[in-house]
Amino acid sequence: MSNDIIGNDGSIIKLIAIESDIETLQVEVEILNNHHHNYEKWLGKALEDGGYEIAGTTSPDFDGSYYKVDDLNAKSAYANKDGTGSLWWDGIDSWIVSASQGVLGTDYFKRTNASAIGAYTNEGSATGTVTGADIADEEHVADRMGPGILEFTLTAGNETWGPWIQILGADDTPIQVGKTKHDDHRVLVTDTTSTNPFIIQFITGESAGFAAKLLIEDFDEIPYKSATNNNDSGISDIINKRLDSGEKCWMRTCAIGANAPTLKLYIGIHEYVL
Secondary structure: OEEEEEOOOOOEEEEEOOHHHHHHHHHHHHHHHHHHOOOEEEEEEOOOOOOEEEEEEEEOOOOEEEEEEEEEOOEEEEEEOOOOOEEEEOOOOOEEEEOEOOEOOOOEEEEOOOOOOEEEEEEOOOEEEEEEEEOOOOOOOEEEOOOOOOOEEEEOOEOOOOOOEEEEOOOOOOOOOOOOEEEEEEEEEEEEOOOOOEEEEEEEOOHHHHHHHHHOOOOEEEEEOOOOOOOOOOEEEOOOOOEEOOOOEEEEEEEOOOEOOEEEEEEEEEEEOO
16 A cells, blocks of 8 residues: 655655555564563483383373473383373283373273383273383483472583583473473583583584584583682573574583583573564
């Protein structure tokens, strides 16, 4: 749509309203709001790395990655991420996949073996060709900060970089339903064994690709220095790129003038819709 306005000097001013531009601006404002108004989540080392992958269930549908949530009958008990299935030891001779921990229900899957890995039989009217398998350790490495959740521990070398420590696995994000992006936002150092300056590096993706990323400087890093070998420096911010949910993240550290000092820390992340 176009309208002409006559200026004081007789010039013609054309006003052009393009609805698509207005819609684009509204979308950009929404994206900006999503970037700046999201909750922060704090994470530490998972209570138990790895878990089990249950696949092949048809009815009920209990497929998914199962992680430790409790102890039952002197063994670990597991649940899938959306809470629809439970994997647990019956205290006698079998692993059970059912809707609720410790409750068989009418339809469930059973494996009579000391190991949860292998084939399961269908019980009741349950259907499917069900197997249990190990989850790779890199899939789940972080749990929400809280009672019993320890810090990630980074160990430096002798004035060189220590090993990469994974801080996010493929199944650790999204935390909030509907989020598709995240970034590493802050670290909280709770303890360090040196007052020497540390450098902390952050890298993403599969470990096989680290060498190529380091070569082109595709990583983030921040300095950290404690005055009294504890958390007196407080929380440190990270300026990190936005990542797809499920992308793996890692850290390593180097201490200037020190051999093998350690840092213990929690990681804070932001999640976004877009």
